[in-house]
Amino acid sequence: MTPYSVVIVGMGKRGMHHATAFHANPKFKVAGICDIDKARLEAAAPKIGNPKVSTDAAALARELKPDLFCFCTLPNLRLDFIKIGVDCGAKLIAFEKPVAMTSHEGLQIKQALDKSGTKAVVSHQHRYGEHYKKVKEIVASGALGRVHTVYGTATGWAAHMLSHLIDYTCWFNDYAPAEWVMAQAAGRGKLADLHTSPDYIAGVVHYKNGVRGLYDCGAGAPDVPEVPYWWRKCRIGAQGSEGFAEVMTGGGWRAITKSGGFQTGEGGMNYDYDMPPYIQQMADWLDNDKKVHPCCFANAYQGFEIMSGFYRSVADGGQVPLPLTSGADEIVMLKQKVAPGKVLMTLAESAKEYPG
Numbered sequence: 001m002t003p004y005s006v007v008i009v010g011m012g013k014r015g016m017h018h019a020t021a022f023h024a025n026p027k028f029k030v031a032g033i034c035d036i037d038k039a040r041l042e043a044a045a046p047k048i049g050n051p052k053v054s055t056d057a058a059a060l061a062r063e064l065k066p067d068l069f070c071f072c073t074l075p076n077l078r079l080d081f082i083k084i085g086v087d088c089g090a091k092l093i094a095f096e097k098p099v100a101m102t103s104h105e106g107l108q109i110k111q112a113l114d115k116s117g118t119k120a121v122v123s124h125q126h127r128y129g130e131h132y133k134k135v136k137e138i139v140a141s142g143a144l145g146r147v148h149t150v151y152g153t154a155t156g157w158a159a160h161m162l163s164h165l166i167d168y169t170c171w172f173n174d175y176a177p178a179e180w181v182m183a184q185a186a187g188r189g190k191l192a193d194l195h196t197s198p199d200y201i202a203g204v205v206h207y208k209n210g211v212r213g214l215y216d217c218g219a220g221a222p223d224v225p226e227v228p229y230w231w232r233k234c235r236i237g238a239q240g241s242e243g244f245a246e247v248m249t250g251g252g253w254r255a256i257t258k259s260g261g262f263q264t265g266e267g268g269m270n271y272d273y274d275m276p277p278y279i280q281q282m283a284d285w286l287d288n289d290k291k292v293h294p295c296c297f298a299n300a301y302q303g304f305e306i307m308s309g310f311y312r313s314v315a316d317g318g319q320v321p322l323p324l325t326s327g328a329d330e331i332v333m334l335k336q337k338v339a340p341g342k343v344l345m346t347l348a349e350s351a352k353e354y355p356g
């Protein structure tokens, strides 16, 4: 069978991860790559079969009409690339988290994808780690009894980490919809970052199935002492009537269940390990409409609405009902409302990441 043709835009860290995995998979052929940085583009091409190169994503997509349009740009660039992917007739658009920076933009992305019927996938690929899969397996087996709480913490700031925390906990909770959310935030330093975020945010989610979600992300989040690498100090888990199970992004998993006692295992997040199955499941979905990708846009959008709801709660106070019915610019709202004053940090080593 002819491989699916792929165009990839943005040949930075994540673009190269994607390009390498597409190139290694016989179901795909990297037909074109794009970056505004010519040196990056030229360095990338020979590593992935010398595809066509361009600094103009729209022109490249129009010319090559790929089956799959992938973009891995920083979070300030989303809607324009979705439109390019839709307009060139791609069957699937693959892009990086976060879905968007504001619900105004996220809603337009959703409408563009819904209208065109284009499949889309968002890169919450940590879930392919053996330690993540083990925790999901334990939760899904019923060994925790009635699950009542899911939780996620990360020392990195929200635009980097929060959508990961929310997505994997929603996975543990079988993507039950959220009914309302509420949050509080502190610290303005990262409001000037391209991954625009409050330095610290803590939020609760009431899921319709009664499960409570608890999220703690950024400078004030608790340490994960089991994990030395700062960016991987994430603890994500589920508690039930008969036990708990949790994964630490950089440091394995553990669980206590009524019948199994205390269990623990290895595992650490690894792009080389996580990307191949993430990419393969795009081919599976293109081959068969029923094999919906686990990182499909619908799943990611659910987490995106939760994150946007958190920001609205920070700005306006109170509980925010979901789903959102209209778009807003939550970044402007945060910039207006997050109080001045330096964020209080949990870890001394976080000071280098939160100088503002």
Ligand SMILES: NC(=O)c1ccc[n+]([C@@H]2O[C@H](COP(=O)([O-])OP(=O)(O)OC[C@H]3O[C@@H](n4cnc5c(N)ncnc54)[C@H](O)[C@@H]3O)[C@@H](O)[C@H]2O)c1
Residues within 6 Å of the ligand: 009, 010, 011, 012, 013, 014, 015, 034, 035, 036, 037, 040, 055, 057, 072, 073, 074, 075, 077, 096, 097, 098, 123, 124, 125, 126, 159, 160, 195
């Ligand atoms: N899923 C994960 O585990 C994970 C990990 C790290 C980063 N990310 C996300 O991936 C995204 C990209 O991050 P990164 O670290 O790869 O960034 P990066 O800065 O390394 O790469 C971005 C690239 O996009 C290029 N670019 C910018 N504007 C462009 C345009 N108009 N046309 C073509 N190319 C353009 C830049 O020149 C750069 O090479 C971010 O949204 C980030 O949050 C996800």
